[in-house]
Amino acid sequence: MTEQTVIAEELAKQLRAVSVAEFFEKNRHLLGYENPTKALITIVKEFTDNALDAAEEARILPDIKVVVKEVAPDRFKVRVEDNGPGIVEEKLPLAFGKLLYGSKFHRLKMSRGTQGLGASGGILYAQLTTGRPAKIISSTGKEIHEIELMIDVSKNEPKIISHKEEKNPNKWHGIKIEVEAEGRYIEGKQSILEYLKQTAMSNPYAKIVYDGPNGKVEFERAVKELPPLPKEIKPHPYGVEIGLLRRMLEITNARNLIGFLTGDFSRVGRSSALQICKLAKLDCNKKPNELTHGEIELLHKAMQMVKLIGPPTDCLSPLGEKLLEEGLKKETKAEFVVAVTRSPTVYRGNPFLVEVCLGFGGELPQDQTAQLFRFANKVPLLYHAGDCATTEAVIETDWRRYGFSQSSGQLPQGQLAILIHFASVWVPYTSEGKQAIASYPEIVKEIKLALQEAGRKLATYVRHKNIERERALRQNLFERYLPEVSAALSEISETPRNSIEINLKKILNKGKVIESVKEEGIEDGEENRNESEE
Amino acid sequence: MVKKTEMNPKSKLREIGLNLVNYIKKGENPFLDIPIRALSNVIFDPHTNLIKMGDKTAKRYLFNVAHIRKFVQTIDAAAISKRLLEENKHVSLRQVYYMMKGTLSGSGVEVVSDGDEGQTESNKAVEDLELITGLTREQLNINAKKLGSVAGKVIIEDGGDTIDWSKQGSGGWSVPSNVENIKFKKVNAKFVLYMEKDAIWERLNEDKVWNKLDCVIIASQGQATRGIRRLLQRMSDELRLPIYVLADFDPWGFYIYSVLKFGSIALSHISDRLAIPKAHYLGLTADDVEKYELTKYVIKFKDVDIKRLKEVSEYEWFKNRKEWQRQFQLMNKIKGKVELDALVTKGVSFISEKYIPEKIKSVDVLN
Numbered sequence: 001m002t003e004q005t006v007i008a009e010e011l012a013k014q015l016r017a018v019s020v021a022e023f024f025e026k027n028r029h030l031l032g033y034e035n036p037t038k039a040l041i042t043i044v045k046e047f048t049d050n051a052l053d054a055a056e057e058a059r060i061l062p063d064i065k066v067v068v069k070e071v072a073p074d075r076f077k078v079r080v081e082d083n084g085p086g087i088v089e090e091k092l093p094l095a096f097g098k099l100l101y102g103s104k105f106h107r108l109k110m111s112r113g114t115q116g117l118g119a120s121g122g123i124l125y126a127q128l129t130t131g132r133p134a135k136i137i138s139s140t141g142k143e144i145h146e147i148e149l150m151i152d153v154s155k156n157e158p159k160i161i162s163h164k165e166e167k168n169p170n171k172w173h174g175i176k177i178e179v180e181a182e183g184r185y186i187e188g189k190q191s192i193l194e195y196l197k198q199t200a201m202s203n204p205y206a207k208i209v210y211d212g213p214n215g216k217v218e219f220e221r222a223v224k225e226l227p228p229l230p231k232e233i234k235p236h237p238y239g240v241e242i243g244l245l246r247r248m249l250e251i252t253n254a255r256n257l258i259g260f261l262t263g264d265f266s267r268v269g270r271s272s273a274l275q276i277c278k279l280a281k282l283d284c285n286k287k288p289n290e291l292t293h294g295e296i297e298l299l300h301k302a303m304q305m306v307k308l309i310g311p312p313t314d315c316l317s318p319l320g321e322k323l324l325e326e327g328l329k330k331e332t333k334a335e336f337v338v339a340v341t342r343s344p345t346v347y348r349g350n351p352f353l354v355e356v357c358l359g360f361g362g363e364l365p366q367d368q369t370a371q372l373f374r375f376a377n378k379v380p381l382l383y384h385a386g387d388c389a390t391t392e393a394v395i396e397t398d399w400r401r402y403g404f405s406q407s408s409g410q411l412p413q414g415q416l417a418i419l420i421h422f423a424s425v426w427v428p429y430t431s432e433g434k435q436a437i438a439s440y441p442e443i444v445k446e447i448k449l450a451l452q453e454a455g456r457k458l459a460t461y462v463r464h465k466n467i468e469r470e471r472a473l474r475q476n477l478f479e480r481y482l483p484e485v486s487a488a489l490s491e492i493s494e495t496p497r498n499s500i501e502i503n504l505k506k507i508l509n510k511g512k513v514i515e516s517v518k519e520e521g522i523e524d525g526e527e528n529r530n531e532s533e534e
Numbered sequence: 535m536v537k538k539t540e541m542n543p544k545s546k547l548r549e550i551g552l553n554l555v556n557y558i559k560k561g562e563n564p565f566l567d568i569p570i571r572a573l574s575n576v577i578f579d580p581h582t583n584l585i586k587m588g589d590k591t592a593k594r595y596l597f598n599v600a601h602i603r604k605f606v607q608t609i610d611a612a613a614i615s616k617r618l619l620e621e622n623k624h625v626s627l628r629q630v631y632y633m634m635k636g637t638l639s640g641s642g643v644e645v646v647s648d649g650d651e652g653q654t655e656s657n658k659a660v661e662d663l664e665l666i667t668g669l670t671r672e673q674l675n676i677n678a679k680k681l682g683s684v685a686g687k688v689i690i691e692d693g694g695d696t697i698d699w700s701k702q703g704s705g706g707w708s709v710p711s712n713v714e715n716i717k718f719k720k721v722n723a724k725f726v727l728y729m730e731k732d733a734i735w736e737r738l739n740e741d742k743v744w745n746k747l748d749c750v751i752i753a754s755q756g757q758a759t760r761g762i763r764r765l766l767q768r769m770s771d772e773l774r775l776p777i778y779v780l781a782d783f784d785p786w787g788f789y790i791y792s793v794l795k796f797g798s799i800a801l802s803h804i805s806d807r808l809a810i811p812k813a814h815y816l817g818l819t820a821d822d823v824e825k826y827e828l829t830k831y832v833i834k835f836k837d838v839d840i841k842r843l844k845e846v847s848e849y850e851w852f853k854n855r856k857e858w859q860r861q862f863q864l865m866n867k868i869k870g871k872v873e874l875d876a877l878v879t880k881g882v883s884f885i886s887e888k889y890i891p892e893k894i895k896s897v898d899v900l901n
Contacts, residue, residue: 474599480643481606485596487639488606488613489558493551503558507597510561 024124024153032433033125040076040183041382043125044068044192046118047080047177049379052203053112054084054175059226062206068192070213071180075130078122079178086140086173096120096136096177097149097158108350108425110230110316112379119177124151126179133161137176144168185213190382193217197331198373198380202319202421204327222326228317233425234266236311237276237303239349245300249288257291257299258284267308276302313344313351316423319378324357324419332371332417334359336461339419340454347442352424354443356450358458359417361465370394370404370416374437376427381435388436390420393447402455403462420447478508543674546667547616554609565595566608569665569803576802578850583811585797585851606645607659608666610634615663618675626677631656665803670760677711681759683732684709685739686750687722699750704739709752709761716765718773726750726769727816727890728758729780730790734874734885741886747894750775758794760801763808766794770810777810778899780890781817784871785842788861791815796851814899816890820864823872826880826889832870839871857900 028034032042044066055062060083067079087095096119123134133148148161187193196210200219205226208219235244254260261273268276277284280302282295291299319327324339339357346352364371374381374390385391391411399405399412406412428438437443482504490497541549550566557564568591569575575588594608595601614633618625625633631653634645646652646659660671667674683706686699692710696719699707727749729735735753738744744751750769754762769775779794781787795813797805823829835843846852847862865871877885893899 477599477602478597480641481602483639483641484606484637484643484645485609487637487641488609489551489554491551491613491638492547492609492616493555494548495552495555500555500558503561504596507558507561507563 024121024128030431030433031121032435033121036074036182036184037186038190038383039125039129039181040068040078040185041190041192041195043078043122043179043181043183044080045195045379046122047078048196048199048208049112050119051080051082051084051175052199052206052378055082055206056226057229058085059229060084061221061224061226062203062208064206065209065211066192066196067211068185068213069211070185074182074184075180076183076185076213077178077180078126079176081174081176083174086138086175088140089138089145092136092138092145092147093149093158093160096123096134097151098156108235108315109232110377110423110425112377120151122181123149123179124153126181127151129182130180132180135176135178139168139173141171141173142168144172187214195380195382198375198382199378201327201331201373201419202324202375202378202380204323204330220330222330223323227319227323230317230425231315233312233315233351234264236266236346236349236351237261237268237306237308239311239347239426240265240300240303242297242300245303246296249291249296252288254288256285257282257288260288266311272306272308275306279305310346311349311351313346313353315425316344316351316353318353318355318423319421321355321357324355324421328357328359328373328417328419332359333363334417335362336360336458338454338457338461340450340457342446342450342453345442345446347428347440350424350426350428352422352427352443352446354446354450355421355423356447356454357419357421358451358454359419360458360462361415364415364417366415367413369410370399370412370414370418372411373417373419375419375421376429376434376437377423378421379434381437383433384430384436387430389439389443390422390437390447392439393420393444393451394418396444397448397451397455399455402459403466418451420450422447475508482508543667543669544616544619546669547612547619550612550666551609551616563595563597565593566605566662566666567591568594568608568662571661571665571800571802573799576799578796580854582806583796583851584805584809585799585802586805587802603645604655604659604662607634607655608662610638610645611656611659611663612667613638615674615676622675624675624677626679627657627660627671628653628679630660630676634659661800668803670804670807672712672714678759678761680708680710680761682709682752682754682762683707683735683739684750684752684765685735686726686744686752687748688718688750689720691717691719700745704736706735706739706753709759709765711759711761713761713765713768716768718769721773721775722748723750723773723775724748725776725778725894726752726766727778727780728752728754728762728766728794728813729874730754730756730758730782730787731874734780737883738886738890741883743886743890746886747891757790760808763794763810766813767808767810770812777813778816778894779813780874781815782871782873783818783820783823783865784873785839785846785865787817787871788815788858789842789846791817792846792849792851814901816893816899818872818874819900820861820868823868826877828872828876828879831876831879832868832872834870840866840869855901861900 033039048064048066051064052062063083065081069077071077098120126132126134127150133150135148137144137146144166146164150159150161152159192212196208196219200208204222207221210217248264252260252264254263257277258273261268261276262270274284280298282299318341321339321341325337328334329337337357337359339355341355342353344351344353372391372394374388394411395409404412404414404416422437428440430436430438482501486497486501486504489500554564569587570590570592575590577586577588579586594605596605614630631646634656635652637643637645646655660676663674664671684699685702685706688699690697697707732753732755735751738751752762766777770777779791781790794810797809801808843862843865852858877889
């Protein structure tokens, strides 16, 4: 959040004022604060996502510390510290104390947060439930600033309660943010611990220390390289929702429509722009901010109709197969991992790519439903798994081909972990709570292709393992019967039992007989049922 | 075709054992060659009118997950039989089950399942052993329960005792598993009446039918045992007595007759020792249902009955028998069965006094 912030600040000036409190209250459920348990997770998640984004953009290997302590019944102190670039003093109040203010909303770039709602949303929730200000400590490497701030909910403006400045002899840089909020703490499938564990999985280049109510957990760094920085792109006309188009028209620097279309979108040249204006029956010299509601709708429609090449796809930064494998192995202790990163492709004008990683065996639980880890732009998705495109793709994949059992309409069974990472400049969440990816056919198809490719690679290994296990079972079965066989044969043939048993063991130890064939039709026909005993 | 063994049973078993031991010595997976007992492996011989076993066999291996239990059951049965032959003792099929349950090695490994399932398994093992050795279970010193009831004007000798079938009271004489050593001492009977149902036998015995009509009456209570079938065969072959089969008008009743006359699928390898090609069907026919006005006592077929009727009517040994095909067709039209017991509606002793004498007199039988 550096030079971007400048632009964003300018852009934010043009936003219409909204009653933040009203907005927040109305959208609580969409934003992840609908109950005390989820609210606590959401606060940690928003702060941590920001911390990771900041460090990564500054090309710093992230060192994150998360502290959650109960200070009173159902009241928690949450602190998140990072080693990112920090935020300059003047921008601190706005970055944290104004909703819908952020560096990421008006650009298309693969990043964790997008709407400028994350950190300030957490602060607002804390303030609404406990009345306490947020404490923010920041340094860019120079002096350290410590401010306490609250949000003026009627004006959507930050209010500084206190401001301290300290020397920084160690040249520390980063952000420490602390709030006190109402919440309920749990551990389990949908919890802060699980969120951090999965974050460590998808960000194996980060070190995360968690100091929770039940003690400290450290997630060590598994690799020391950062994935390449994603590039920012302009939106593609096919992927623009009408609301975003309206906002873009309001804030553009272009003087006329043709300039707007060619300058603010990717893949729109002069002739395509003229064609769009013609289709929309609009004057191409019209000022962008003078369009009426009806004209915007016509423009939007025309933009979908004109033929354009797809958006550039080099803007995405996958984790890569190596990072995925390291990450999954580290957190699940799987014995075998295999990852597949697909080439980028496009849904509705938005470039996206899918990567999956499958883990098998090791310390994964046996004979259970496979574990599914879902990520969107490296952020774990903990809720609404049933509505997610990833779940749909896993269910639609035929896992029996790869050596797992699966009933129709269900996740596969076995010692299996499935990690799916969806990366895009615009993740189509099913809601603002950002917990499930919408099932666009292109997306589901791409996830399935990735799963199939990884499944094929895994199958060889699984088959080998299954054969080994069955072999051991057979060996065991044969061994158990050998004494009885030797005793019976000794009696029938009148030869010593010992020598028979020794010879049988020799055959068994040679191992050839353990690969066995199925029995040919020795079962009596149904015709015999009438003659049971004679 | 299973060869009849001339060798004495002990040597035969030893030979099989040595054969397996030799395979094991050579480091090969030992197996037993077992003739398949299924409709797919029986042949109907139109000259002898007997169902014979074909030459299809299945290999049962020791080192095969799907075979090993049956393999162990079969050789356990062989070892048990060998021990019995050596000690000159006989045990029942039930006792064979317990011997397998206890294991020969004392290892306690599960050779057979618990309860009825285990009994079925050990019975099958004994049957397989018979097929492998070409010996009957009686020759292997394993006996079935004695079963059935006999009364009639015949005196026999069994194990040194003289038994008069006309002096067996209301229960009759029971047929042992092995009837080979029975000697017919005095025969005043002109024919034999065989029936499946005890209730019918009791009726005929109370009415002293065997005395009035000079015959023998035999009931089996269920499918005829080997002992009963062999006894009937001996009376047919050695005493030249006509054998009449009394059964219900339904596919299952017809099949009782079929087994007695042509042999069964499971025991097709010993048809020549069990089947009675000269047996006559004296049971209810579609014509009887008409004649004795039994239509209102028809019990409607279930799906399983219809399926069975189709199966029975398609057996090769019934295919070219017009009389029988006519009965099958009529039964298919009636779509129901009629039991012999329904004759009681004509009078308690109608079956003894009218039905049987009239049918025999007019030779109203199916063949």
